[in-house]
Amino acid sequence: MKNILIIGSNSGIAKALIKQLLKEKNNVFAISKQEDSFIHENYTSFQTDILSEALPEKVTASEIDGFVYFPGTINLKPFKSIKEDTFRSDLEINLLGAIKSLQQIEKQLTENSSVLLFSSVAAQTGMPFHASVAASKGAVEGLT
Structure with missing residues (x-):
């Protein structure tokens, strides 16, 4: 049984x-900003803002066999309309959240652990109104 x-x-x-x-x-630890009502004997959920809070101790005290980072943003606007705060927020969620999370669980990752960070086709393909998500997901690709 693996811990994911x-x-x-x-x-x-x-x-x-x-x-x-x-x-x-498998055992699944799930973290989200929203409350989760799903119940299963091998499922533990935590309502946590990963940008402002540490990961729960139950997670950081366990071996981790797999890590999946799903958070994402999509602020579709013309480039000239995107404010600096939007770029900053997208980078915080997509890149810095992944980095912060990985740093907290680095010692818990097992030798054969898998890490999955989600990107976007927008990072590789020029798409109208996708500048902010393309930049932040491109940074995620650079991390991997």
């Missing part, structure tokens, strides 16, 4: 992954 940490666990993709991981008899 999922941050940003409220999206549809994250929920589908969680159900699959539980079906495969």
Whole structure:
């Protein structure tokens, strides 16, 4: 039985992954800014803002076999309309949140752990109104 940490666990993709991981008899730690009412014997959820709070002790005290970082933003605006605060916020959530989380669990990752950080096609392809998400997800790709 593996321990999997999922941050940003409220999206549809994250929920589908969680159900699959539980079906495969893994333990899942799920972290989201929103409260989670899902119940399963191998599922533990935490309502935490990873940008301003440390990861829960139960997570940082456990071996981690897999880490999935789902949080994301999408602020679709013409480049000239994007304010600096929007770029900063997108970078904080997409890049700095991933870095902060990885730094907190680095010692808990097992030798064969997997780490999955989500990017966006916008990071590789010029798309109208995607400058902020492309920049922040491009930074995530640079991290990997």
